Amino acid sequence: MVKQIDAIMKPKSIAVIGASTKPKTIGSEIMQRLRDYKFNGNIYPVNPKGGIIEGFQAYTSINEVPGEVDLAVIVVNAKFVLDTIDQCHEKGIKGICIITAGFKETGKEGAELEKQLLEKIRSYGMRCVGPNCLGVLNTDDNIRMDATFAESLPVKGDIGFVSQSGALGGGILNILKDLNLGFAQFVSIGNQADINAETMLEYWENDDEVKQILLYMESIQNPANFRKLASRITKKKPILALKAGRSAAGASAASSHTGSLAGADKAADALLKQSGVIREFSLKNLFSNAKAFSNCPIPQGNRVAIITNSGGPGIMATDAVCESGMQMAKLSDATKDKLRSFLPAAASVKNPVDMIASAPIEHYKQTLETVIADENVDMIAVIYLPFLGLADIDVAEALMEIKAKNPQKPILGVFMTKSEFFTKIANMNVNMPFYMYAEEAAEAMTRLDRQRQWMNRPEGKFPVYDVDRAKAAEVIKKSLSEGRAQLTTLESIDVLNAYGIRACKYGLATNVDEAANVANNIGYPVVMKITSKTISHKTDVGGVIVGIQSEEHLRQEYAALIERLKERNILDGLEGVIVQEMVKGNREMVCGIATDPQYGPMMMFGLGGVFIETMKDVTFRIAPLSDVDAEEMIKSVKAYELLKGARGTTPAQIDQIQETLLRLSQLVTDFPFIDELDINPLLISEKTGEGIAVDGRIKVRMNEAQEKLGSCCDCCSCNG
């Protein structure tokens, strides 16, 4: 694969098919930019009229081009694209970038055209960017390819950028130039008929020129593959993603945009989290935080020191650091003594270190050096506010000098100064990021810290438990055979039991001796409920008896029950009684499975009972879950505090709850046609701390289930 993508991203020769001399057309702009950015290879414009285009000899067809061609950039009208692809194939071209619009994004006909296009691409062994895109670029000095039609020429840097929106890509190129955020490579994937974000992730995995990857996505094409790739690559280099189409309204805008299916945001969020991708919610933050990754090492911890020449911004920075969940570093006594030795008496040598307004450059340098040396400090934000005659740029240069000698810790500048400063900085070779506001620096530090946490996070295992898969299949088949997509509560509990999930114990009994037997096996207290073909409201006839404490008590209650039914003349329909374990506990959690049309089965965990919808204290992850995923789910909800055993309650068995989630994950992996599964409540037993499924509800997708289970042999132990 790499070779064909090399043909696109690192070509030695480019043909621009549809190159033009007409100004303000894409065919002219692309030629200009290839020329202006000084592409390091041959440029062959192709235009039926021939002639000279932007100083290059034009050819009337691609076949006439004299040399080998690695990449064909296609800007001809959509109706000519298929023929052009044929011609490219004849010429032996493997790399294609189709700028031309008029495909899937325009409706049914366009989608059909795109399908034919993709078939050709595949059959010819080509790889293709687009259609409907802004182009590609690579700033490597040996390549220098700008095959886009954005306004600005790119700045060289370490970012690999994938944009799903073409026009946005152009805006991004402008903005990043202003921010001095440089690209290594940029790909506008457009309709992503062939090459998509996943292709580029894999391509950049071992490319040392790309040190961080930025994604603008409106959809994720193959979530499982994305997860596999991203969770591996994020261990080596950060991936920051802006996934748009979060709101229902936004998602509907997405589907009318590049014709992509909008993913449910909960699922996308879970997927990105599990993949170690840092999700950003605005372009501003995406760029602001990328700036930190470009100029900072990954820190060793989250203890932040702040150095300032003005109290107010020091307070604001402290607020931002604390609110983001990082810690204010506790400076050592040695550090404080040293600071005190040169700072004036009015200065504060505690963190935030306030050097006071009159601090000269020398104080900035000495203070920073002293604070860097403190072992209790992992990251440092240095704040500058203008004060009589102290020039911002001089302070910045002094800081960068210290930073150059101390590359091991992230140092961020907060310069509340004129925008001219940032323009100046944008044209310099900086070794640390500079921000206008303390909050931006604090946010960037949280991202550095999150990357640290992810890199330290254990890989995670996908345990396989010894379960009774055949039994579960049998229960589901029975329900299917009766035409029910929705399993009964007892069937659901049987399935959970088959997968070793601790569910409320129960048994059916048709007489008092059987009932006593069941109850004795379960252990007291128990609940006894009638099951009858004729009685629908059990409680109305006293058909539910709770708190049965002993066999004797059970026998009394059973007799009394029969008597009541006899009196009312409704004994006939009685099939028996269900004797059920009575679980005591007042902490109701919930766990379950939901299916997202695009992302597949998704696990949920959180606070259950009446609070589910009100408090929304739940979290989602895509199945299958690793043990680390399951642990993080449990610890990420607020109700985790309740599980730990607040206010004298029994601490919950966190391990057992974690196993419950993992077993559920195994269940839905084995039976992927499970559409919904709810365990609500998962009651935390006050006696043992176990999470016990008191109620269960499973629904399958009928057709899919029948297809899979129907072909199954009777023993039900196959993979179906």
Added chain:
Amino acid sequence: MVKQIDAIMKPKSIAVIGASTKPKTIGSEIMQRLRDYKFNGNIYPVNPKGGIIEGFQAYTSINEVPGEVDLAVIVVNAKFVLDTIDQCHEKGIKGICIITAGFKETGKEGAELEKQLLEKIRSYGMRCVGPNCLGVLNTDDNIRMDATFAESLPVKGDIGFVSQSGALGGGILNILKDLNLGFAQFVSIGNQADINAETMLEYWENDDEVKQILLYMESIQNPANFRKLASRITKKKPILALKAGRSAAGASAASSHTGSLAGADKAADALLKQSGVIREFSLKNLFSNAKAFSNCPIPQGNRVAIITNSGGPGIMATDAVCESGMQMAKLSDATKDKLRSFLPAAASVKNPVDMIASAPIEHYKQTLETVIADENVDMIAVIYLPFLGLADIDVAEALMEIKAKNPQKPILGVFMTKSEFFTKIANMNVNMPFYMYAEEAAEAMTRLDRQRQWMNRPEGKFPVYDVDRAKAAEVIKKSLSEGRAQLTTLESIDVLNAYGIRACKYGLATNVDEAANVANNIGYPVVMKITSKTISHKTDVGGVIVGIQSEEHLRQEYAALIERLKERNILDGLEGVIVQEMVKGNREMVCGIATDPQYGPMMMFGLGGVFIETMKDVTFRIAPLSDVDAEEMIKSVKAYELLKGARGTTPAQIDQIQETLLRLSQLVTDFPFIDELDINPLLISEKTGEGIAVDGRIKVRMNEAQEKLGSCCDCCSCNG
């Protein structure tokens, strides 16, 4: 008051006492800026050496100054300040601005000096800005006073700005100049010995030059006064405030900064909310949102239309609008038809309106005009991304032209273009705000909408209920007389009862007939608990009996109870039994009172029971509460959904709960020495929907309570 502050903010003559010829000193910088900004009156430098300073004749003392002086700007060393004030008094000067540092912020001695300073100021009938500040400015063409020492000269505009941090003020002046955000007036209040934010609020209330007020605060000096003023003024013009020192660590930095006491953030947040002040959490947002108020009318609603030439940013804007709680406008069919008549087929005429990348300026104009005319639209964000040959500034000018003809609705520009555009715009006379990112525009629209909501919010009444104040005083006095700051549960309930707060009914009984009587009065079911001098763990001896259903049942249980105690030989200490109403309900709310050392009594309401600390679903307001405050409290917590009667529960009596909060507010207003009051749970009766105080806990501040109640006559109906 206005007159003396006029002397400071609108002086006809200024003396700079401590003016200097030495470069890079404050005494020189202030003179330069007064000159450079072309102050519209007389400038009198005062320096013992005399001579010429920045082209003005200097005087060796203030007495020598020939004309009248309105404002004295003092930059002499702190030790000379008191004498200088005396001299200013002799000269008849009423307006003082002390730049000099070395007062309260430096410790005890400085605080003493500041105290003496304030005494002088007061006794001389002067008003004073500072000490330890950056100065004051007024951009009115008739005044043109820049008496600060910031880097940049100010831009004229409509903002009144109060900054509590001097150095920060300097940074702010720089930044605002870059953003083209103009000031009407700016005051750096420094240590706010005399003039503080409240003074300036009142001063600007009816000043037509000041159309919005921005505050940077680290503390609020007189919260009650601030609330009174701000809640009145915000009905006329927006107040945006950044209150720093939110985190515990930030607050500790605050107290070491300008020597001010840091307020607890919960209280500050409540106060700002109740006062209609728009709270911002970063300078960036403060400025970004002020830009909208400078250039937009207050909208009629929260329905937003988005116009874009690029799908991606349209989606991002939609996400931002929906997530911020605003609505995406539903364009009328007429609007859609009209848009369809001129936009290309590939365009989307639903909101967000995507004109597609190739949209010419004419489409921007026609689309904007069409959308403005739609009655379903309250606010409009117009997005521009660069596309072949369409110049950003031309689009901006076209939009401003339409805006000029249609001033009634807010229109915001989102221009994802080069920073040069913003530099250009900063030097133009714009009539709409321009942002780089969609999220910034969305946030600004939420602020406009919040101001609309506040202006439409009813004033709110402070109802006074008919309560038994004497009874409450009596109960508290009894507790005090026994040396207890903490009232017993029953005493607490008595106090609540005296204030008409629906508490769990109860009665004491010393024999079975009395117990039956009490129970009959309360109504069944009831709970019976022993009260004994010798038994501390009531439940261990079966001393708590729940679910008593009738008098007969009660008599049985009473007899059995006495029997049990006799058997155990512990009947002797028995004082009697408490018979208590048994309230059934599974919704536990909490309400109460906490006292903030700076902001005074603060009311709390939210989800109670075991969830208080885990879910933190509670809200705070400063007492006294208006009826609107109380209503907003109830509706602002997530648990409000539970109160409304989710999942088949009885809807709670919202009015009655509101009244409970208002009566509590009256209670703490009458007895301001109540330090803490907890009603947890306030159980929602499943039968009636009432909120019933099942438990109560009141704690008073001993000394304060004794002082107030001790002097009280026996009848306890006085105001003590």
